[in-house]
Amino acid sequence: MPETFRNWIIKKDWATINISNVVVGVSALFIVATRLTRYVSQREKEKSYIDSLESQANKLPIVSLLRSDPTFEEGIRPYDHIAPESRSHHFTAGTLQGKGKFAIRHIVFFSTEKMELVVISHVGSDMCGHDGIVHGGLISTLMDELFARTVIPFLPDRNGATAYLHVNFRKPLGANQFVVGKCKVTKLEGRKGFVEGTLETLEGQTVVDGNALFISLKKLVTQKSS
Template identity: 35%
Template sequence: MDHDHVTLAKEERDNLDIVKEARNNPDLIEIEAYGHLKGSALLNNLTASTLRAKGRIIVPPVVFYNQSRTETMIVVHLGTELCGHDGIIHGGLLATVLDEALALVAMPALPNYVGFTANLNIDYRRPVKSDQWVVLRGRLDKAEGRKAWVEAWIESLDGNTKFVEAKSLYISPKSPLARVL
């Protein structure tokens, strides 16, 4: 990947008002996107590695949590090579990034911080144009035992346009993850 494009994209991301405000908000915690992935788990991850390129997701998103980890805000750039129709981001890609936002608020509420998407319901409200920064927001609705119900949406940087909404149920496995895999 062209190092200059990555550097410029990081500078652009870090200078967005929404990112600067979140970093200055003492009620929010910033975490490193994909920081929990190591080795082959990182190399074989769709959004952390496979889709990381100019024209796709050029730089990792910035991720913020509230103190209780029941809400998240993610700022990400969606490039021109992620389209289903020219200039419009593919709905399946939107489902993928929403699933990740949903997981960020479901996992902390689940036993052993492990769970899987049991269902994912998406309502597409407006097309998402390519080559723009968007905001994903997610929140935990409720958690009971091995289940967590969560919701997330994608909106414009200014928060005035909601593009896509999703609801999901995550379920933690009965046995340790090592037995599931």
Template identity: 35%
Template sequence: MSFRGFVCKTIPIVAFGVGIASFPRSWRKEYKGDPKLLRINESVLNQIQDTELYKTLQTNNNFKQYNSSHAFPGQHHSNYIGTGLLFGPDLFEIDPIVFLNEEKGELVSFYHLGESLISQDGQIHNGVTSTILDEGLCSAGFPLLPAKKGVTASLSIDFKNQAPPRSTVILRAKVKEAKGRKVVIEGYLETLSFDLSVKPTRVADAKCVLVQPKWFKYLQWLQI
């Protein structure tokens, strides 16, 4: 083998090894908290916690409760939508509350959408709705994948209505099929009214196909 051939083959291997060795340490470096999460709309949070749906889910031992920001490393909140890029006053105003049944792949989550998330027509932008559905349906499906991780292969959304600004919305998702490295999840987003005389508005229905690439099994040790 020539010297040039040796170098061409050796450098990529060494670089890959260095990257693997240093990446986990960088990924798991000490995290001291996200100051954005101190600006939660407490009044909305209290209203959600007073609903019968919230109380029922909280006492159901089949569901695990957590906040959306706890589902991924804190260092990466700034790159996340709901608790990063679009989190704060008049945006995503609470750290989304999630109830997840990992065994059955059922999920119910609460969001509050501020008036700065609107499109030109004055209603909540469909892009915001799409993001909620994509992230939520995937969260319902992840536990049923062998490596507990995957990527969205396809996402279809049927927009019914647009949510008004300053509205609280609920995402409901459920796994319909789980086979090997493929999971199919269906769900819908609707408004939550704190006035029982007001019926919820169906915002959108969605179907997501979640797949686990073959090489994901080699990354199960990463906290992603």
């Protein structure tokens, strides 16, 4: 094969390779741009949804009533004390947060005098057992959180672990609605704190009642799997 023709073939192959690389690169950029656009759009929709729920929550009659009640004080939103980098590993502060789950953080009202807590939450549509019905395990988790938030401020060292949790399911709880948790401390014995409460719909129907015992620990010891 003549040298000039061989060089022409080589140059043509390299040109083809370069064009192919450009096509692959442009396609990859298009895919990345499309996915980024979808991600941004989803985040904007999620933020808009959460902002709407926040607005609805702040307009609820029970929220207005409690804000005007001098015996109750509105507390800081839960989980503010947990560092952002740790929340992804935290069950209630991370895993259960977001659209379709606990989209907004609980609105908390506390009465030190009465040793009572009232919490307004929104339960999303992605935490069901039966279709459209909130999973009982999720409700138990929520009640455990509410009981702990009620009694721990009165325990030594302001910490505590669940010793037992009794939950009675009275009615199915439909998903995607606001709920009201009402809890109170019933007895304090040294490092033990007893608490009881209910979970209700905005219409006042009790869907869950229960009670729990929390024990203040001098040191929380965790066991790691080998």
